Amino acid sequence: MTAMTMIEAIRDAHVVAMERDDRVVVFGEDVGYFGGVFRCTLGLQQRFGAHRCFDTPISEAGIVGAAVGMAAYGLRPCVEIQFADYMYPAYDQIVSEAARLRHRSAGDFTAPLTIRMPTGGGIFGGQTHSQSPEALFTHVAGLKTVVVSNPYDAKGLLLAAIEDDDPVIFLEPKRVYNGPFDGHHERPIVPWSKHPLGEVPEGHYTIELGTARVHRAGSDLTVLTYGTLVHVAQAAADETGIDAEIIDLRTLVPLDLDTVLASVIKTGRCLVVHEATLTSGYGAELSATVQERAFHHLEAPITRVCGWDTPYPHAHEWAYFPGPDRVGRAMQALMSA
Amino acid sequence: MRKPDLDEKVERIALMRKQLVRVLDDDGQAVGPWAPGLTPEQLVTGLRDMMLVRAFDARMLRAHRQGKISFYMQCLGEEAIACAQQRALRPGDMHFPTYRQQGLLIASGYPLVEMINQVLSNTHDPLKGRQLPVMYSSREHGFFSISGNLATQYVQAVGWAMASALRGGTAIASAWIGEGATSESDFHAALVFASTYQAPVILNIVNNHWAISTPEDFARGASATFADRGYGFSIPALRVDGNDYLAVYAVSQWAAQRARANLGPTMVEWVTLRVGAHSTSDDPSGYRTDEAARFPLGDPVDRLTRHLLVTGALDDARQQALADEVTRDVEAAFQEADSHGSVKGGVVISPKTMFDDVYAVLPRHLREQRDQVEG
Ligand SMILES: Cc1ncc(C[n+]2csc(CCOP(=O)(O)OP(=O)(O)O)c2C)c(N)n1
Numbered sequence: 204m205t206a207m208t209m210i211e212a213i214r215d216a217h218v219v220a221m222e223r224d225d226r227v228v229v230f231g232e233d234v235g236y237f238g239g240v241f242r243c244t245l246g247l248q249q250r251f252g253a254h255r256c257f258d259t260p261i262s263e264a265g266i267v268g269a270a271v272g273m274a275a276y277g278l279r280p281c282v283e284i285q286f287a288d289y290m291y292p293a294y295d296q297i298v299s300e301a302a303r304l305r306h307r308s309a310g311d312f313t314a315p316l317t318i319r320m321p322t323g324g325g326i327f328g329g330q331t332h333s334q335s336p337e338a339l340f341t342h343v344a345g346l347k348t349v350v351v352s353n354p355y356d357a358k359g360l361l362l363a364a365i366e367d368d369d370p371v372i373f374l375e376p377k378r379v380y381n382g383p384f385d386g387h388h389e390r391p392i393v394p395w396s397k398h399p400l401g402e403v404p405e406g407h408y409t410i411e412l413g414t415a416r417v418h419r420a421g422s423d424l425t426v427l428t429y430g431t432l433v434h435v436a437q438a439a440a441d442e443t444g445i446d447a448e449i450i451d452l453r454t455l456v457p458l459d460l461d462t463v464l465a466s467v468i469k470t471g472r473c474l475v476v477h478e479a480t481l482t483s484g485y486g487a488e489l490s491a492t493v494q495e496r497a498f499h500h501l502e503a504p505i506t507r508v509c510g511w512d513t514p515y516p517h518a519h520e521w522a523y524f525p526g527p528d529r530v531g532r533a534m535q536a537l538m539s540a
Numbered sequence: 541m542r543k544p545d546l547d548e549k550v551e552r553i554a555l556m557r558k559q560l561v562r563v564l565d566d567d568g569q570a571v572g573p574w575a576p577g578l579t580p581e582q583l584v585t586g587l588r589d590m591m592l593v594r595a596f597d598a599r600m601l602r603a604h605r606q607g608k609i610s611f612y613m614q615c616l617g618e619e620a621i622a623c624a625q626q627r628a629l630r631p632g633d634m635h636f637p638t639y640r641q642q643g644l645l646i647a648s649g650y651p652l653v654e655m656i657n658q659v660l661s662n663t664h665d666p667l668k669g670r671q672l673p674v675m676y677s678s679r680e681h682g683f684f685s686i687s688g689n690l691a692t693q694y695v696q697a698v699g700w701a702m703a704s705a706l707r708g709g710t711a712i713a714s715a716w717i718g719e720g721a722t723s724e725s726d727f728h729a730a731l732v733f734a735s736t737y738q739a740p741v742i743l744n745i746v747n748n749h750w751a752i753s754t755p756e757d758f759a760r761g762a763s764a765t766f767a768d769r770g771y772g773f774s775i776p777a778l779r780v781d782g783n784d785y786l787a788v789y790a791v792s793q794w795a796a797q798r799a800r801a802n803l804g805p806t807m808v809e810w811v812t813l814r815v816g817a818h819s820t821s822d823d824p825s826g827y828r829t830d831e832a833a834r835f836p837l838g839d840p841v842d843r844l845t846r847h848l849l850v851t852g853a854l855d856d857a858r859q860q861a862l863a864d865e866v867t868r869d870v871e872a873a874f875q876e877a878d879s880h881g882s883v884k885g886g887v888v889i890s891p892k893t894m895f896d897d898v899y900a901v902l903p904r905h906l907r908e909q910r911d912q913v914e915g
Contacts, residue, residue: 237753237827260723260758261690261751289689292725327610327883329672331688482905511909513894517610518661518669518883522891522913 206396207403209380212354213243213319216361217281219407221251224279227365229256231266231283240285241321241380263293267318271301274316274370281365287320287374288331294339301370302345316371317364322350323376323431323478324515325388325524333515335430335479340372341455341488347412348455350374350429353383353400356453359410367412376430376478384431385438386526415459417466421448424472424537427463427489429453432476432525439531445538447474455485460492467493471502472537476530481509503540508533543573543790546798550774557767557777560811563786568846576790580853586627586785587844587854588862589647590619594841595866596642596652599874600659604820608884609659611673615640617783617815617832618748620840623647624788625714625744629682629796632711636684636697639674640746641716648681652870656877661888664880668896669888691717691724694743698733701741701799712799714742719766719809720751723759727769731807735773740799742792743775743807746782748814753827770807782810783840786847811837891915 207215220227229247231239235258238245247256259266263284270280284290290297301314324333340348347369351357357375364371378384382392383400395401418433423446426436433451440447448466452458467473473493475486486507493505508525516523541561544553563575578586597614604612615622622643626635635644645655657664659673667677677685684700687693697715704711717727722745734741745766749756760766770777776798781787788810795806813835817824832839848854881887895902895910902910 232751233753240752240821258754258758260761261720261754262723262725264725265723291689327672329675329688330670331672481909511894511913512906513898514670516670516891516894517672518665518888519891519894522915523894 204402204404206401207354208395208401209351209354209357209375210241210243212358212403213361213375214245214247215403216358217244217247218250220281220362220365221247221255223407226277226279227255227281228273228278229281229283230259232259232261232285234258234283239283241377243319244283263289263291264296267293267296267301270316270318271296271304271314274314275304275312279315279365281317281319284318284320286332287322287336288334290320290336297340297346297370297372298343302343305369306345313368314370315368317361317373318370319373319375321377322374323378324520325378325384325431327517327520329517330514333520335477335510337374337455338479338483338485341485345370346456347371348374349412349453350376350455351453352376352379352430352433352451353398354395354403355400356410356416358403359408360412360453362407363409363412366409371412374430378431379434383434386435386524387438388521410453412454413457413459415453415462416451417448417462418451419447419449421446422470423447424474424534425450425466425470426474426476427452428476429455430478432478432530435525435527435530436476438527439534442527443531443534445534447534458492460496463489463493464497467497468500471500473501473505474533474537475505475507476509476525478510478525480512481507482512484509503537506533506537541572541574543794546794546801547803548776550776553776554771557765557771557779557809560779560781561787561791562781562784563790564784564843564847568843568850570786570847574787574790576786576793578786578789580848580851582627583844583848583853584858584862586624586789587841587848588866589623589627589643590785590841590844591862592866592869593619593623593643593646595870596646596655599870601820603874608878608882609673610883611820612659613639613674613819614816615642617839618746618812619643620785620788620844621744621746621782621810621812624785625792628789628792629712629714631682633714633796634682634684634697634700634711635714635716636693636700637686637716638693638718638721639686640718642674642676645676645678645681645683648683650678650681650683652873653876656873657880660877660881661883662877662881663887663889664877665889668893669883670894690721691726695726695730695733698730698737698739698741701739702733702737705740705802710800712740712742712796714744716744716746718751719745719747719749719756720754720759722766722769731769731773731775734805735775738804740802741805742795742799743770743805745769745807745809746812747809748812750814750818750828752818752822765809767807767809775805775807777807777809779809779811781837782812783837783843785840785844813837
């Protein structure tokens with residue numbers, strides 16, 4: 204075990220994948236020589252050569268389109284979109300091509316590729332460095348969507364994503380790259396080296412896509428969440444004294460329904476939390492699914508705490524971000540419902 | 541370098557995409573047919589514009605170091621391009637800029653204090669704290685709202701120009717892009733629309749040689765120049781010394797006249813150098829060495845200053861007075877803006893305003909969300 208930041212864990216996953224399988228190629232904007240603007244691919248080009256890890260022109264459509272072609276050929280591309288906010292030029296290639304290639308060709312061609320992108324706000328990035336577009340992917344049949352919350356999971360999930368035979372969208376909330384940010388932006392961030400999930404095994408391991416993790420066991424209510432908001436929910440539980448069971452979903456599609464339902468059936472109360480905008484967000488899917496499958500176990504209506512339905516504002520990001528106060532108040536309201 | 545007639549056939553000027561239009565020679569003289577014949581006062585104004593932009597950038601970087609602002613992007617070394625083109629176009633024309641054309645706003649006379657209000661995201665920010673610093677917007681000053689998503693504005697400029705033509709207007713559009721972002725599909729969409737509809741638009745490509753850490757050849761590929769991109773679309777394309785205020789003015793004027801005479805789009809590759817970091821989030825020492833000293837086109841402010849000194853339009857005393865004046869103007873604007881708070885200092889407008897302008901009329905679900913926000 205080694206203490207790693209999430210950036211180092213992601214880098215390490217690349218190294219392991221590239222060493223084990225020479226079909227793995229890594230590319231994107233500023234990814235090669237410089238090692239990525241968040242440094243997640245630092246040293247890969249120097250170690251594996253520019254034919255395995257390279258810079259691309261600034262064309263997200265080109266990056267993903269080329270990755271689809273390479274994957275169809277038989278390679279295993281793992282590409283980076285510099286910020287999730289910049290994936291839209293690639294959206295056609297993701298939705299119309301990567302997601303459906305297997306189905307439309309009846310398995311004749313497939314697109315086993317991983318598309319990584321930093322998501323989420325909290326860095327004063329304004330509306331084009333802060334988005335959480337997971338619902339734009341979960342809505343698309345044929346894609347798997349992963350959101351990571353810590354270094355240990357990030358490495359195991361990224362290795363699983365690269366090895367997966369389907370296209371995987373791999374979302375990295377940038378606010379947890381360097382520590383388990385709990386929404387208290389006024390306090391210094393605790394580094395991953397002081398957190399058990401910052402302990403990362405050496406070498407190869409995978410975390411099966413479609414498995415959630417019980418982040419905190421509890422009996423009062425269930426929190427369904429992922430990414431940065433896992434840590435925010437933890438802070439809210441600690442500060443309200445509510446014995447919340449926090450489920451870190453880790454993969455949104457496929458969803459670990461067994462873990463979700465077992466928890467909701469146990470606690471009888473369900474809070475859904477995400478940073479993305481509320482309307483038609485992934486929380487709506489969770490809420491509908493829990494309601495359909497566990498209605499008779501619910502003691503209160505399912506509640507959602509999400510980003511407001513506005514673009515992510517620069518100056519007001521902490522009024523926008525669903526921080527521990529808002530999540531805590533929702534927990535209290537749910538307990539008294 | 542020859543100066544073609546406005547309606548010169550595109551095949552006859554095709555080679556200009558490989559050459560370099562210059563006016564200011566190495567001795568500070570204005571030479572050749574492209575010399576724009578500006579008066580000494582116009583030239584001093586041009587110099588002052590560039591000096592103001594430079595002083596503004598320097599002050600903002602200082603504010604960033606002092607922790608007063610969250611982010612900034614300077615245009616050090618590229619000042620001539622936006623400043624000269626602004627002066628060569630007319631009020632009513634619309635620029636579709638990137639984040640590195642602050643010179644357009646400053647040379648248009650947009651109040652510095654408004655720019656700083658935006659950069660500070662303070663209570664007087666004209667964009668109400670919504671946008672990242674430097675993502676200005678001013679319809680009145682012919683400056684289209686900046687997007688963080690590269691290249692989207694390029695094809696929008698073509699659309700704006702098409703609309704002007706459709707309505708029989710005389711205003712033209714000017715599209716701006718960095719050489720790196722020409723890789724994006726929207727750039728190519730802009731060219732095909734501009735070519736097909738012969739839109740009255742200037743298609744500027746600012747080749748400052750770097751796209752964050754990536755050198756220009758990643759976007760250029762096997763072509764010799766960026767101006768080559770115009771050729772396949774039969775768009776007249778020129779490659780120009782972007783650190784030469786006179787050349788920028790002359791070529792911008794030529795392209796604008798072509799557009800206004802209904803002769804269609806013109807592409808211009810401005811050759812320059814990004815002297816500073818990409819942004820305050822970037823440290824170039826990891827990917828390049830200091831190139832400014834070796835850059836053959838020199839520094840735009842120094843070159844115009846030299847020309848004015850050589851021709852007697854400026855003396856040392858006036859130059860010093862200009863320098864003092866721009867520093868004073870920037871400092872006064874900063875002090876005023878700073879008195880209106882900042883996001884870093886926690887003094888911003890009410891967060892409830894974030895719900896305004898999502899739609900023309902606030903819908904019910906946003907009204908309900910707004911009620912949950914304090915402040
Ligand atoms: C669609 C999109 N992709 C990526 C980015 C991230 N990004 C911001 S600026 C930049 C480099 C742009 O370089 P260039 O076009 O040469 O302009 P310069 O910064 O040199 O002025 C990149 C990759 C973005 N803003 N938008």
